[in-house]
Amino acid sequence: MGTRRVVVTGASSGIGAATVRLFRERGWDVVGVARRADRLAALAAETGAAVFTADLTSQTDVDALSDFLAASGPVHALVNNAGGALGLDSVENSSIEDWAWMFEINVLAVKRVTSALLPLLRAAIRTDGGSADIVTVTSIAGHVAYLGGGGYNAAKFAAHALMEVLRLELNGEPIRVIEVAPGMVKTDEFGLVRFGGDVEKAAAAYAGVPNPLVAEDIAETIVSSVERPAHVNLDLITIKPVAQAAPTRIARGQLLPAD
Template sequence: MSADESSQATALITGGGTGIGAATARRLAADGFHVVIAGRRRERLDATATAINVDFPGAASVIVMDVTSDASVREAVAGISRCDVLVNNAGGALGVSRVEDGDLAEWQRMYDANVLGTVRVTQVVLPLLRRSPRATIVNISSVAGESVYEGGGGYTAAKHGTSVISETLRLELNGEHVRVVDVRPGLVHTEEFSLTRLHGDQAAADKVYEGVDRPLVASDVAECVGFVVGLPQHVNIDTLVVKPVAQAAVHKLYRAPIDWKTEA
C-alpha cells in the first residue's frame, strides 16, 4: 500500500471479489475509502478492483486471503498499514440436507469460513482498528443468524455463530470507540450464492428466486453497509435486518407479481 493510500481511510472487505463483497467495495469506494479487496481467487479480485478503479481511480487494491487459514490471514494483513473499517463478508452456504443426512465436511467448511474466519480476521485487524477514529466492524451474517428452516441446519448454525460473535464483541468492546454491526440479509439474488450452495446446479439455483418480485441484490446490502459506516461514530446499529418486501419471514416468501403503485 502506498503512502498516499495509507493516509486515506481504508476499508478491508473479505470475500470481496464477487457478490455482496464486491458491491460493498464499490459503495465504500464511492464514499471516499480506499478499499482493500480480499479473497482467495486473484482473478476475481483483480477484475473487481479494475472495475472500481475505472470509476474511482486508485480507490481499490487487492490482497489474496483465505480466511480459513491462520497463516494466510496473518500474511495478508501484515501488508496493510491502516484499517478503519472491516467488513467480514467471507462465508457462504453448502448444501440443503436435513440434519440426519448432513454432510459433516460441508458443515465444517461452513463453520470454518463463517465463524472461525470472522474471528481470525477480526483478531488480526483489531489492533489497526483501535488506532482509527472511524473504527467499525461490520459482520455480514444472515436472517439465518436468527431463524432456522428445514434443510438449513449447517448454514443456520454457522450464521448464528457469526451473529453471536458480533453480539459478544459488542459487549467486550464496550467502553472503546470501536463500533460492531451485524447485518442480516434475507433473500439476496447474487451470481454465486445459491449456485455454490446447490453444488453448481443452475436450474435448482434459479428456482430459489423463481417468481419473487424484486429480491434483494448485492448493491442493496452494500447500501446498508454504507449507511451504518457513514453514521456518526457514536451511533452503533447493533443489528440491521434487511429483506425484500416479498419476504416477510424466512418461511414466508411471496412468489407472484407485486403491485408497486408506480407514480403516474
C-alpha cells in the same frame, strides 16, 4: 483526518464486490480480500481498490494479510463479508464435511480476521482519532431456523453470537460492532455454491419472487451504517425484500393489495 481505509472480505463477487465499488465511489481507500486473484485483479482495475489474495480459513494467509495491511497504511473499518452455504439436507443426513466448511468460512474466518485486525483498528484510532468499525454480514438464517437450514443456521447463529459477545467485549472503546443480516439476495454465486453448481436449483429459489434484494442493496446498507455519525451504532440491521416475510414465507407473483 485523511482518507479512511476499509478492508472488505469476500470481495471477488456479489455483496463483497458491490461493497468495494460503493466504498470507492464514496471516496474510501479499500482493500478487497478474496481467494480468486483473477477476480480481484479485475475489481482493482475497475475501481482502483487495492487487493490481497487470501484464503481466510488459513491462519497463515490471515497473518500475511495483517502484515500487508500494517505495512501499507491505517485500517479504519473491517467488513467481514466472506461466507456461504452448502446444501439443504436434514441434520440427520447432511454431510459433516459441509458443516465443517460452513463453520470455517462463516464463523472461524470471522474470528481469525477480527482478531488479526483489531490491533490495526486500535492503532488507527490512536493515530488519527475518531472511531473504527467492524461490520459482519450474517443472515436472517442466524436468527430464524428453517427446514433444510441445518449447518447454515448453526453457523450463522454462531456468527451472530460472536458479534454480540464482541460488542460486549469492546464496550468502552470507540469501535462500533455492526451486524447486517440479509434475507433473500439474488447474487451470481450464493445459490450455485449451495447447490453444488446446479443452475436450475439455484434459479428456482428466486422463481416468481418480485424484486428480491440484490448485492447493491446490501452494499448500500453496509456503507451507510459505517458512515453514520460516530456516536450512532446500528447494532443489528435485518434487511429483506418486501416479498419475504420470513426465511420460508415468500410471496411469488405480483404483490397486490388484499380485496
